Amino acid sequence: MSKTIFVSNRLPVTVKKEDDKLSFHKSIGGLATGLQGYHEKSDSLWVGWTGLQDEIMTELDHQEIESILLKDYKCVPVNLTEVEIDRYYYGFSNKTIWPLFHYFSNLASHDVENWDAYKKVNLKFYNSIKNLIEEDDIIWIHDYQLMLLPQMIRENHPKVKIGFFLHIPFPSYEIFRTIVWREELLEGVLGSDLIGFHTYDYVRHFLSSVRRILGCEHHLNTITFNGRYVKADVFPMGIDFNHFAAEYKDEGYKSQFKAIKNSLKDIKMILSIDRLDYTKGIPERIKAYRRFLELYPEFIGKVRLNLIVAPSREAVDSYKELLKEIQILVSEVNGELGTISWQPIFFFFQSFTQEELIAYYRSAEVMLVTPLRDGMNLVVKEYLASRTDYAGMVVISETAGAASELGEYIIVNPNDLDQIAEGIKQALEMPIIEKQVINQTMCKRLKRYNVKFWAEDFMYNLTNLITDPMQLTGQVDLDEEPSSLLKSFEVGKNRLLLLDYDGTLVGFKSVPEKARPDRELKELLQKLVDNKHNTVVIVSGRDHVTLEKWFGDLKVHLIASHGLWLKHPDSSWEMTISLNNEWKSTINHVLEVYADRMPGALIEEKDYSLAFHYRLCEPDLVATKLHEVKDALVSMTQTMTIGLQEGNKVIEMKDLRVNKGYGASEFLKNPNYDFIMSIGDDVTDEDLFDVLGEDSFGIKVGLGNSKANYRVRSWQSVRKLLNKLSSY
Structure with missing residues (x-):
C-alpha cells in the first residue's frame, strides 16, 4: 500500500530536553498546518531534524524520541551533531544558499567544508528514509536545506513520485551561476518529478539556469532530464485563513487587544512584523518611515510605527550588527522626532503568540511589508485575513513573493524611500469604502487558496503527473524490460549490432573533439568483437579519419559521415557514392x-x-x-x-542521397543475420530505423519522436545494455 513521506529540515514537532526530561510540542502555522490534513492520514510519515544536538542525547533519549515521535506523531527523526548543524545549516544553507538566493551575493560564502557537510547531511536524511521507501510511495521534500536529496532518492528508487518545494526565491541565472556547486544543486533538485515555487518569476529563473548550465531544454515548464520529464510550476502558498479570521473570546486575546487600543487612543498604527534578517529590509523601512514624517509633518503625533522583530540567529555576528543598526535607527527617530506625549516608533524585539499577533493585526491601520527580497511573506496574508472589518491597507514591496498575488494593494520599490513614504500616506488617506472593496475581493481569493488548498493542489499535480515518456510513446523501455531483447540475442548465432557514436556510446561534449572513446568503451567493444557470433558496426556522422584514429585498432566495421564512407576490418576505406564539394x-x-x-x-x-x-x-x-x-x-x-x-x-x-540507412544497406541485405539491433539518439538515426526489418530491434536513446520500437534513457543505459550483451 502506498504512503506519503514528507521531508523537511525540521519536524512539525518541537522536542526539548530540560533537566534530563524530554518534552514534545506540535508546531503551529506554515508548513505544519498546510500538511496536517495529509499527515493525519494513517499512511503518512514525516522525516526531519528534532532540533536537538546529538551530543546532548543519550542512547535512551534516542530510543524514547524515536518511539514517541513514530507512535504519537508519525515522525521519523534525523539526528544531527553540533558540527553538522554548524556547517550544514548555519554554514552552507544559510551562508551560501540563503544570501545568494536573496540577491546578497556580497554576503555569500563558498566554503568547501560547509559544502561537504551539506552533502553529508543530505545523505544522512536519505539514509534515514531509504528503508521506509516502497515503489509506489509519494515523497514531498521541502526547501533549500535538502536540494541534493531528490536525486539521491531517484538514483536508488527510480519509480517513486518525488516532489520538491522551494520556499525561498530562486535567483536569476546571473546570480545562481556564481555558486561553485551549481551543477550539483540543479541535478539534485531535478531528481524530482514536480518542482514547486511561489511565483512564476522563480520558475522562469530556475528554467533559465537549467537551460544555460545543464543544457536541458524545456517546453511548457517541462524539462527533459536524464530520459525523464520534470515539471516546474507555480504554487503560491496560502495561510490557514479561518484561524486568523476567527472570533477570539479568550481573556488573553481580549486583554491584549484592549491594551493595544488603549495605548493608541487616537493614534493610527502602522504595523511591521518580521524576524531578524538582512533580507527583510528593516533598516530601510525605518528610514522610509522617517522620510514619511519629514515629507508629511501633518502626521506627526497622529501615527505610530509598531516595529515587531522576532529574534533569529542573533548569535551570528552579522545578525548582531543588524540588530544594533535597527536599535540605533529607532533611537534616532524617537529622539529627534518624538515629543513628551508621542513616540514615533514602538520597537519590540521579541516573539509573540499567533493570538497576540492577531490582536496587533486587527488594531493596525496600515501593514508595512517591504522586504528587500522574500520568497512569499505570509505576514501580509495573515493581516488581511485578520481584518474581518476589511478596513486595513497594505504597503508591500514588489520583491516580496506575495506581491504577485496582491496587485490591488500599494506596491513599492523597497529601496525607494520616497515611494514608500508616499505609499504610507496613500494607505492612511484611502477612503474606507475603497479599502473594503479591495479587501473583500482579496480575502475571497485568500480564503479559497488557503494553505490546505496549496498542499492539495501540489499533491494532486504530483500524483497525476506523467514523468515517464515511455507511458506516452508506447515503446518498450529496455531499462525496465530488457528480457525480450536479451532472449533474442542469446539464441542468435549471427548477430548484427549497428551502433551510433555521439549521444549513444558516449555523452555529448562542448567541443566534438573532446568526445573521444574512453578506456571502458574500448574494452566493452573489444568484448563484443571477440564473440564470433557478433558483427559490430559503428555508424557515425563523424569523419572517417577520426573514426580510423579512434577505432582502427579494433575489429569493428566503420561507417562514417552518415553513410558516405565504409570500412571493414583489415581493409581500406571506400566511398558508397561519388560526390563533389563544389557547394x-x-x-x-x-x-x-x-x-x-x-x-x-x-x-x-x-x-x-x-x-x-x-x-x-x-x-x-x-x-x-x-x-x-x-x-x-x-x-x-x-x-x-x-x-x-x-x-x-x-x-x-x-x-541528401547519403544517410545511415543507405550506408548500412550492405549489412542489412545480408540474409544470414538472425539478430539485428540498431541504436541511435537523433534524427540522423531515423533513416536507419526506417529500413530495419520487423523482427529487428531499433532502439532510440533518450526522448523525442522515433520510428524505433524500443527505447533507453541515456548513453549510460546503452553501456549497461551492451555490458549485458557482452556476457552472452
Missing part, C-alpha cells in the same frame, strides 16, 4: 557569417559535409538566430541535392 565554399561562407554573430558557434568541416555546432551558444541567442541560419541554408540549396539535417545542438549540410 561547400558558398555554404561555408554563410555559416561563417552566422558563427561570427553567434559567439560560441563553431563550424566542423568534414569530407563531404559541413556541421554547424551551437552547443556553447547562449540559448536565447540560439532561439532568435537559428531559424535565420536554417532559412538562409534552405533557400540556397532548394535546387541542389544538398540538404539540412538537424542533430543534437548541431545542423549539418550534406548530400
